[in-house]
Amino acid sequence: MSHKFKPLDDRDWPESITSLRDGFAGRLNVYRVMAHHPDLLAAWAPLRQHVVRGRAMTDQQSEVVILRTGHNLRAPYEWAHHVSRARAVGMEDARIATLAAALESMAEDDRVLARAVDELMTGARLQPGTRQAVISLVGDHGLFDLMATVGFYSVLGFIVNSFDVPLDAEVAAELQARPAP
Structure with a gap:
């Protein structure tokens, strides 16, 4: 660090x-x-x-977006912290694990959100079909909130990766007792 x-x-x-x-x-x-x-x-x-x-997405939808963003950024701090948060909002480890895998391995709603994250991070835009699928899932405000979430957590990912920010003690203890998927 x-x-x-x-x-x-x-x-x-x-x-x-x-x-x-x-x-x-x-x-x-x-x-x-x-x-x-x-x-x-x-x-x-x-x-x-x-x-x-204050976002329009549900807690679980938000965690899908954050976990996929953390995965794309190869940000272990964000991944670990949001495995903990995802568990806290009722997501199972098997579902969490799919968010670091190919889109085809995910449930349909998670795939819609993860595809949007991937498109934003690789092409800096949503394709029309993806944009419509996101709106159908989370509404117009949710679409904007998804983009803001990707941007917000990208900045945090840049910080944690650039400065090798250590995991917070409670998250490290949780993951030692129950490793992340």
Whole structure:
């Protein structure tokens, strides 16, 4: 891990974003790394609120999108954290495992979402048929939220991969007791 950009501990946390330390940002190493740029983390917070809490997709649909994004980015931190989140929202390990496999191995709804992620990440656009399939599954707002989720988690993937951000202790312990698929 880059020594310069390790997760900040509480004593080094920037005063300008103290309120974020006691919320979402203080709970995860990725945000403790992002805290090296306090203005970015402060600007990030409202988008995070929408992408994570206010989106039009269901929790499971969101996890499908995030896991496929993490897989495409080869981001072990994102994959591990979202295996944990996917389990917490009721997804079985066998289903989670398909999200790192060929589209043909997935259930139809997961395939629609994963295909959209793949198209965005490889071609920076959705094909008309994919766009319509996503709208049929999650609606117009869900379509935009899917794109925002891919972008949001791509930035996080760039951070965790560039700085070798360590897994958070509780996720590491969970995956040691029950390895990720």
